[in-house]
Amino acid sequence: MKKYIVLAALSLFITATYAQINRTTPPKPGPAPQINLKEPARFELLNGLKVLVVENHKLPRVRLQLSIDNPPILEGDKAGVSALTGSMLGKGSKNIPKDDFYEEVDFLGANIYIGDQSAFASSLSKYFPRVLELMADAALNPDFTQEEFEKEKNIILTSIKSEEKDVSAIAARVQGALAYGKNHPYGEFMTEETVNNVTLMDVEEFYRSYFVPANAYLVVIGDVDFDTVKELVTEAFTPWTKAAPPSFSYTDPKDVQYTQINFVDVPNAVQSEVAVENITHLKMKDEDYLDALLANRILGGGSQARLFKNLREDKGYTYGSYSGIRANKFSPMRFDAFAQVRNAVTDSSVVEILKEIDKMTSEPVTDEELANAKSKYAGSFVMALEKPETVANYALNIETEGLPKDFYKTYLERIDAITKDDVQKAAQKYFSTTNARVVVTGKGSEVLENLEKVTFKGKAVPVLFYDKYANKTEKPDYNAAVPEGMDANAVLEKYIEAIGGESKLEGVDSYSMMAEAEMQGMKLELEMKKTSKDQFMQDVKVMGNSMQKQVLDGDTGYAMVQGQRKDLSPEEVAKIKEESAAFPELNYLAAGDVTLEGIEPVGDRQVYKLKINDSKSVFYDVETGLKVQEVSVQEVQGQQFTSTLGYDDYKEVSGIKFPFIIKQSVGPQNFEFKVLEIKVNEGVDASDFK
């Protein structure tokens, strides 16, 4: 009996220990956590440098972050001076040569970086005194030499040049310039001319004017103690001469009177860059700052957001579509919703983006959208807190943005409290479809006709024209008249004549080509062999490893992709046969079903456009007759991809002209192959096609 009681008591005890938990559904998360942010300790030097120290002894390391909170700087006809100054800093000092500086930093296992109005260092805490010393020395005693200046200037000029035809770079430049105006610090841009205007003296003057302590904050985070930091920082930074930066005045950017398309013609574009933008007045300290962030997240903050779901997943117009909202205490900023889209759907994309923005302002978001956006937001906010730089940046933001002291401590609660109504109000205040600029950068000859027909909410959206540097311009004329008597056959004959003549081409039994290209610093090699007997071999190697190989021998063939072999289907065989003909123009001419579609600009040239079939067009120079470009559209898993081949630098081999530069672009990827060698009627063996 007694035993029973004991057992009963025991079982009671057990039940009590394993409390009544419900395992059938996920536990509900607790209330938003309080953020345990450390209060930084502070001191200020006589020259105005404010120092924030966040002690964190968990790990024996330290991070130094100097930021100079100057108002935006208008560089005008010397745009590029800040970039040049930044690139010349952090390379030793007047006291320590560049190589010695690098070697010592490496030995200490530390990092030091100096920007045009910032500096950063990280190291083990035991080397903190030396690293601080090195950083301060490099920041305060830079050694600006003519030699380094020329070197860095050339690097910048080269990058400007390489971006000349880069559609994304052009689009970004024009979007900024149109939104802010070219005489606003956020609207101006570097050109070859403005960079060439900059002298070494300008760099020195820029440094003297803006690398000053009046608005400077040094944040020290990590395993340090305040007294030591105070002593060492005071010693290292007291020599910094007290000064404040000059100030500028410029007009505030304003929205346009009515929603309009601003079109920038870039004839080499294979995709259009579409950005819908308007001006916002948003500061971090505004009451509805977080509401605005959430509204933006729901609209275009990632792969769960509306723009992505509509334009990518539903319509397949683009690889991704997003939006961005920016807060700034000095200036009104730009809100934008954007995508890179296929030429053919440029007009539809404009309409869809406008629709999505409009829906944010006219209807409340769903409960699910709000809940998901909140948890995603809260999750990433919280996880970011682990990084010491996050903690530092928060302390700094509170200081520089005029935020309440508990701004970050209550962040999650405030996110949690946001309602659907708050989100809609923020959308109405910060997103516009009535005073928006729709900046479209793309190939006018293909997209403009439909773009001019765009209507939104029953109203036509007018199209205004700008050049690559955001200057107003006239509508480009795409319809140069085709000369009398010119037709598809004449274009093909002219090409055949231009590269060597029909009899020469027919004398080609085989040829082989070796070419190479650079891809992200890696060497890409291309080897191709063809014969007139439907034999074809193409091998693409990366760093010497075969990545992709296609082989065709008569009616059979195979492809090897990263070592995996797959036999070609009859359809693939037919396609490769067609593509791999040594001179397909001979076949086009024989077939006689090619049509001349007109004259268009490609780059700086006027070209004839021949439509080969529904998915392929080929372009021939009006003047020289040479083939300059092939554009084909492929469908992969329901998505359409445009691939462009450009031909240039024709040279004669065995009496036939071959292009020695072949540019290939597929989606955002661009390769420029330089041909190393072409052999005609030699170097090809039957075994190459096994």
Place this chain on the structure above:
Amino acid sequence: MKKHLFSTLTLVFSGVLLSAQEVNFEEYDLDNGLHVILHQDNSAPVVTTSVMYHVGSKDEDPDKTGFAHFFEHLLFEGTKNIERGEWDQITAANGGRNNANTFLDRTYYYEVFPSNSLEVGLWLESERLMHPIIGQVGVDTQKEVVQEERRLRTDNAPYGAFFEQILKNLYTKHPYRWGVIGSLDHLASATLDDFKKFNKTYYVPNNGVLVVAGDFETAKTKKMIEDYFGPIPRGAEIKRPDVKEDPITETKFAKYYDPNIQIPAILLAYRTPGQGQRDAYVINMISTYLSDGESSKLYKKLVDEKKMALQILSVPIDAEDYSSYIVGGLPVGDNSIQDIKNEIDEEILKIQMELISEKDYQKLQNKFENQFVNANSSVEGIANSLAENYMLKDDTNLINTEIDIYRSITREEIMEVAKKYLKVNQRIELEYLPEQKDAN
């Protein structure tokens, strides 16, 4: 004024704490044998929940390899209370992320959440242990996935088979001899019962360590751990393989042909002591000395100066019973793998014959200290280290003291260990070659 005084006081106080500089933790066992480690760090509202199980490829039946890794996949398939496919959704809806990995000795599962979702993490991990559904649908699905993974990472990846080939040649008896991913044939022919048996043997609380690291309340968390994990019954004692390899006394030569490569590689592999032992730490230092970063000996000499090698590698593979140390390179241009081997041997010989320079030694110390410190910079990293130190090195506190081991290693010791383990006649030389084309 008053404020100033206050902050000075705080500083004096924190100055006392300063010298400690350690990752504090608390550890205990539940009645069912589950080991629990708690590391509280309330500085950021992030919490990691993780479980490491003491089961890896070495615990597999030689005729049923690949099981440990297969389970890493299978145990995301769902439980009695979590439907198939819901695992990731639940994690995302709570603003978190999850993942898992498998190695020779252990399998590790973890989630990172904002700290208010700690209970979700505990629920997920306890469900995984308590109620996994090992059914035909899940097994079939994951068989496909694992096959894909093997193709992607081993069969089709250039140099993808190198680890497997090294192990195969370096071990003849020990179960390290098959790779982590194992045999696809074994997996294909395995029955549902085989999987159920494996689960019953190894996925038991007395074979796991639960780590909760980050922002939480200790008392409440202990209670929740008890509630979620306490009712899971203890399993049978686990028999570990106890296999001793015969020492290698003559250089073993091996060749492997990889169809995915064009450039051959030479790989020299040595059997070295298990990861808990002091000599294993010395080997790690030697590896860093030889090839970590652009200023390391081999890189500087072979890639930078002589331009003989495209790439140099030197990898210590830590494991419980034995570690493996692999050093090798890919020749460039007209250089042969023999040339690369000679150069590597020359550098190893130098370490064996003369002390490394004071400056290099100090730089090495700095590098290790940096690595050590940064490895513990996130709560996620700390959780992993705690579990591994407890389970595989028998000393949870290594998270704080491991650096002292490195600090105490002398230049003389580096020379001695190089002499002891890096002998030519104690290694395998694997020529990792491009597959030759067929004759026709």
